[in-house]
Amino acid sequence: TSYTVRIESLDQEVECREDQNILDACLRNGVWLPHACTHGTCGTCKVEILDGDVNHGDASEFALMEYERNEGKTLVCVATPESDVVIDADVESEEGVTMHPVRDFEGTLVALEDCARETRRLVFDLDDELSFNAGQYVQVTLPNTDGVFRSWSMANSPASPKQIELTIKRTPGGLGTDGWIFKDLKVGDKVKIAGPYGRFFVRTAKEKPIIMIGGGTGLAPLKSMVKHVLEEDTGQTMHLYHGVRGYEDLYDVEYFKQLEADHEDQFFYHPCLSEEEGVEGTSHGMVTDVIDEDFKTLRGMVAYICGPPPMVEASLKMLMKKRLFPRDTYREDFFDAS
Ligand code: FES
Incomplete structure (x- = not known):
């Protein structure tokens, strides 16, 4: 019916x-x-x-x-x-924003790599082009379940719509990670993927400088946004803060350093280690404290935050203190027990 x-x-x-x-x-x-x-x-x-x-x-x-x-x-x-x-339903339409309908895809795993401590990078080829806004996520159906799915954000930009990149951190006992991705998933495996979902995506129509704060694998949607903004050539300045515990938790360091070198005066990469001090090229401290130190004010900027809820909450507080208010703040919280 x-x-x-x-x-x-x-x-x-x-x-x-x-x-x-x-x-x-x-x-x-x-x-x-x-x-x-x-x-x-x-x-x-x-x-x-x-x-x-x-x-x-x-x-x-x-x-x-x-x-x-x-x-x-x-x-x-x-x-x-x-x-x-x-x-x-309360739907605000936003100028300059197109939302893409959700569709089903078949993904074939073409690469699997341990990229950081307990963190894997997965690349899937899709059977069709997935149109999405940079920062959105997909639902991946776990094999051998009755439609149980997990949500992960694309780290690739919309300019590569037939191949998606996901970065996934192990959750001890998690059905999707311990039970699958960190267990027997292998190159060549096929999965059901649906998307795009979410309202966390970069607003290039807002021509303001951007500050991005990612905790752990919360970096994924931000990486997609960074690539997209550079590809669109909007000229927006971007500061990307990636907060993790130690150096072993960082990934894509070389990638972002290279971007920084290629886009001097536009893109700035700030890896922050909360539990390790004195590592070259990184700051020590909670990502929120590091930003607090780095900026006198964030007035006139727009913020994108993705990570565990306590980090997101701490970031919102810090942003308010620095005069960056909710109307220019977008957040994505990690919800599922992966
Ligand atoms: Fe429905 Fe979160 S989207 S409760």
Whole structure:
């Protein structure tokens, strides 16, 4: 069975299967709704149900409180329709931004490399071109599961749409990492990939200088953004801060150093080690403290932050102190237990 979902505020309708979440139906039909985690935990995709019934699915009781359910709110990334439904979603359209519909792809692993401590780089060839905005992510279905997926951001730029690069850190006991990527995944293996997802992508229409803060493998979407901005030749200045514990956790150091040399006065690379001191070419300290030291003010810049939630929160606080406010701040939090 499938039902009609009407998005009142956008004056659009899509068909949604009873076993399909409403967000999925929308994104695959070119109706873009705000979302971040696609797991029912962040609350970004909350909408109001004006008419009809939904099953709230796996919505976290923190992201969708009891009283909100009673008020007719739901999280479309996990909600499935139980009748025809009318929803009201708060969608701001942004100038100069095109969102690409979600599609399914078959990926073939063509490279697998240990690039840092407990971190692997995977390169997949896709069976078709994946159009996305630099910074967005894909869902990879774990093999031998009933559609369980993990989300990882592309580190490549949209200019190479038939091959994607992912960097993945091991999570002890994680089904996707310990149970697969760090276990028996090998070159030649095929996987199901869907995307693009997310609203964390670089806004080249904002011609402001950029500061990027990545924690660990939170570097991936930022790498994509850096490449994209340079390819688009917008001339925006970029400061990339990569925060990790020790030197062994850094990766792509040579790559970024070379970019820095090739784009003098435009791109600046700042690796920060929280637990190691005196390593040439790096700063010592928490990435937020290092930025605090490096800049008197960040007024007039735009920030992109990706990493574990505590790092993201600490960054937001530091940015505010430096006069860089939420309207010019974009964040991506790590959510899933990989
Ligand atoms: Fe739906 Fe996060 S709760 S996108």
